[in-house]
Amino acid sequence: MNGLSIPEQDVYRFVADATKAVYEEWNGIVAGNRAGIVEKFGSMEIFLRHCRIHASVTDAASINGFMLYVPCGKHSDKPLLIRSSGGNNLIYIASGGVADVLVYDSNEEDATTIRLDEAASLHMVRLQQGGQKSVSTHIKAWQASSSRMSVHCVTFGNVRNTLDATLAGKDAEHVVRGLTFTKEAEHAANHVDITHASPECSSNQLFRHILSGTSTGDFTGRIVVSANAQKTTAYQRSSNILLHPETKMNITPQLEIYADDVKCSHGATVGQLDAEAVFYLRSRGIGEAEARKILLQALAEELLKDIASPAVKQRILQHLQIMKYK
Amino acid sequence: MLSIRNLHTSVYGNKILKGVNLEVKAGEVHAIMGPNGAGKSTLAAVLTGRSGYEVTQGEVFFEGTDLLQFSPEERARKGVFLSFQYPVEIPGVSMANFMKIAVNEQRKYRNLPLLTASEFLKRMREKAELVGLESSLINRSVNEGFSGGEKKRNEIFQMAMLEPTLAILDETDSGLDIDALRIVANGVTMLKRPDSATIVITHYQRLLDYIVPDVVHVMADGCIIKSAGKELALELESKGYEWLVNS
DSSP: OTTOOOOGGGOEEEEOOTTSOOEEEETTEEEEEHHHHHHHHSSHHHHHHHTTOOTTTOOGGGOOSEEEEEOTTOBOSSOEEEEOOSEEEEEEEOTTOEEEEEEEOOOSEEEEEEEEOTTOEEEEEEEEEOOSSOEEEEEEEEEOTTOEEEEEEEEESSEEEEEEEEEOSTTOEEEEEEEEEEOTTOEEEEEEEEEEOSTTOEEEEEEEEEEOTTOEEEEEEEEEEOTTOTTEEEEEEEEEEEOSTTOEEEEEEEEEEOOSSEEEEEEEEEEOOOHHHHHHHHTTTOOHHHHHHHHHHHHHHHHHTTOSOHHHHHHHHHHHHHSOOO | OEEEEEEEEEETTEEEEEEEEEEEOTTOEEEEEOOTTSSHHHHHHHHHTOTTEEEEEEEEEETTEEGGGSOHHHHHHTTEEEEOSSOOOEEEEEHHHHHHHHHHHHHHHTTOOOOOHHHHHHHHHHHHHHTTOOGGGGGSEETTTOOHHHHHHHHHHHHHHHOOSEEEEESTTTTOOHHHHHHHHHHHHHHOOTTOEEEEEOSOSGGGGTSOOSEEEEEETTEEEEEEOTHHHHHHHHHOSHHHHTO
16 A cells, blocks of 8 residues: 555565465464465465464365465564555464554455454554455454454545454453445445454444445444353444535444443434634644644544554554545 | 715514714724614624624725625725634634634734744633633633633634734623623733724723723614714713603
């Protein structure tokens, strides 16, 4: 993606090039595409056995994209920058492992299965640029007890994202932030489905579409709290900005709560840039376009402020600044 | 410096200003007083280019050019400043960043060299001290979580940073306790220059104890109905507006 250059020394880079075998290892952490792993281990099945990935997690035959494996207790000293080439991917973080991942540039369909074992952490940032054809991603995450997952998804243009997360073990945490820009006649959809299947878990969703032109957006956020998931905390907010009168945003919050001792809330807003704030900035000598850009930047930054890796956060913010808002 | 001639203004079809005339010269302080709904804040809004205010008649000249043709930002760059009656909270935009952009936009317009980061920080610290704004507030988002008094002080801080030629203070005294009022007023007085002018819009005389006006105007029903020296403010304080409005 143009403008997204991070100094080599700040990250580990992995390009899931589908045309050749790729395999990388840093400090025990493995990243490879199917061909790369097969070349190294003999077969995908052998590799999955080596990682002790339970057959229920994924079907070895289905992985044709990239695979990231963080062994027990390992953590990367730098963020991993993964350039996806589409397909079915797997991210598996064993107990106590930690990974900081930035995934970008998948101009096609892409599905990622994520499994976090006990006390594993994954901080994932996704950057997507939809073209004429919609970029479509599906993340299916399964989290064991005390695992932590955060997803920051920054998307531009025609994008269709689905995130399914199951908080399967006690005290698991899932945080998701979605920042979506659309212009002209583009359409972006975000669907989130979070299941609290164990007690004392927390989930927190915040999505913001910023729409210009005649673009449209869709947000569907479902939270299911199963009967045994007592002491659940689950929040959802969809807060959107329509920059032009012909833009349209559909929001569907769905809460299904079967436990009785829970804290859950949802909220949805659709609004415009604060005209009073625009005037305030202009009254100090800042041009109208610049004033609107400053306010948009602030609205965008609100969603990105807790990106774990400073290097990744810095680059995403720089990327936003060079985007042309309308 | 500022010349307002027979200014008529409507807001959503309602006539608010009905022929305002006002002459302000460099070095002067003018106070505009008057009852609620007289059109004082409308006048401030029209002068700074707030949208929704339609000038139906009359003209405004600022330093010899027609002010009304310019956008709000152009007016600001030419040296017009408004201290807002209700300063706006802007979450996520830091005061420091906001002021840096504003100061440099104005300097660019005036063909002055842009301030370096260290010059800018030095200036922020000096001006914050001048108006008694706690320096921690500079690192926060614009007006977010500021008390009423801090917001008003922040307006005067911005005025100090931008060094306007014409400052319009719209009810800057409202919501201030007496200590804050004194600090704000002293700040305004210290910022006075021989080539600048100030218009103070207020309900009450008490601000004028600290910012001494050269001329006091009384506005009622969209017109300036009386102009006199600073003693008029005292007379208004004791007698109210009734005697003027009904005479």
